[in-house]
Amino acid sequence: MSTQQAHPGRLATAAVRALSPYVPGKPISELEREYGIGDVIKLASNENPYGPSPAALAAMHAALAEVWLYPDGGAHEFKRALARHLGVPENTLTLGNGSNELLLLLAEAFLREQDAAVCSQYGFAIYQIVIRATGARCIEASALDAHTGMPYGHDLAAMAAAITPDTRLVFIANPNNPTGTWVDSTALRAFIAAVPAHALVVLDEAYLEYAALSGVGDGLGWREEFPQLVLVRTFSKAFGLAGARVGYAISHPEVADALNRIRPAFNVSNIAQAGAAAALSDLRHVRESARLVVAERERLASALRALAVPFAPSAANFLMVDVGPRAPQIYEQLLRGGVIVRPLGGYGLPRHLRISVGLPEQNDRLVRVLGELLRSA
Ligand SMILES: Cc1ncc(COP(=O)(O)O)c(C=O)c1O
Structure with a gap:
């Protein structure tokens, strides 16, 4: 048997073989299986703890009849x-x-091996994966210093300076995951206006509905002014449909045409389409649940202050907290206490954990268990 037969993984491109896979939040079922515990809460993937609109659930049930x-x-x-x-x-x-x-389709459609794409240090991890998978160069601009008003946030000046003549994509999340930080609308608009015509700006607004409640503007109004602007949004967060898998991009029609050429023909299921369409008919649910989550975020922030746990400013439905050098152990002990959060060592933030805002009783439990762990340290 030849070496290639014995190790077919070697046939993958060098770019793919060099990738570090994305590490998602631990599923509840996995923790229950591994640790033999029940009553687990997951505050690790920034889902909407109130779930989707009942109208979306009803529409998805009805769509099951046509699943064949x-x-x-x-x-x-x-x-x-x-x-x-x-x-x-x-x-x-x-x-x-x-x-x-x-994000994957954008990289596939717009990046060749000889190209580059810009993203920010502490930016959403998927950007680096989709860029590097194409063989293109990923230029990571340094984030703002931990001691600035927006610690770990995107540094737009550094991002602008990182753009090279071979740059084709620039990824910005506003607000960003995992930091929760945001960029000011006026500064962002000026940044986009200055990006040269050979690059698209991918503005990822996954947390838009929470950001709006924190006074952070979105980019929809700039669509016609900047043909290079691509807005990327999702039904996974405030719309409560993470398991249904529906996202969308808003772009110049020519960019949409390029993306649609390579989009898998049936990439959004009939159940997901029905659920997302119905969710749009009940925006009150989205607004009301987002309002409750933001109020809970502020309550969680006060509790963390009382525990003397520093955290980055957040315009999203999670907080990035600095629990010190014992973060990996604290993460592990939280798991044993039945609370799943997200460790951020993979982001180069070894002292930090990301905590998604849950239901009030879930946040209370997180604060109680974390407080006990910190006191016993
Ligand atoms: C900034 C950001 N963009 C995109 C995504 C991808 O979400 P989805 O594929 O569920 O739409 C996430 C999910 O965590 C995110 O935080």
């Missing part, structure tokens, strides 16, 4: 509803199996 049929690959009904909701033409929209898929 392929979905409408063009998602006409859902796209029409989404275009109306956003006030944009349908030909500016591309749907994804979660916004994660759109």
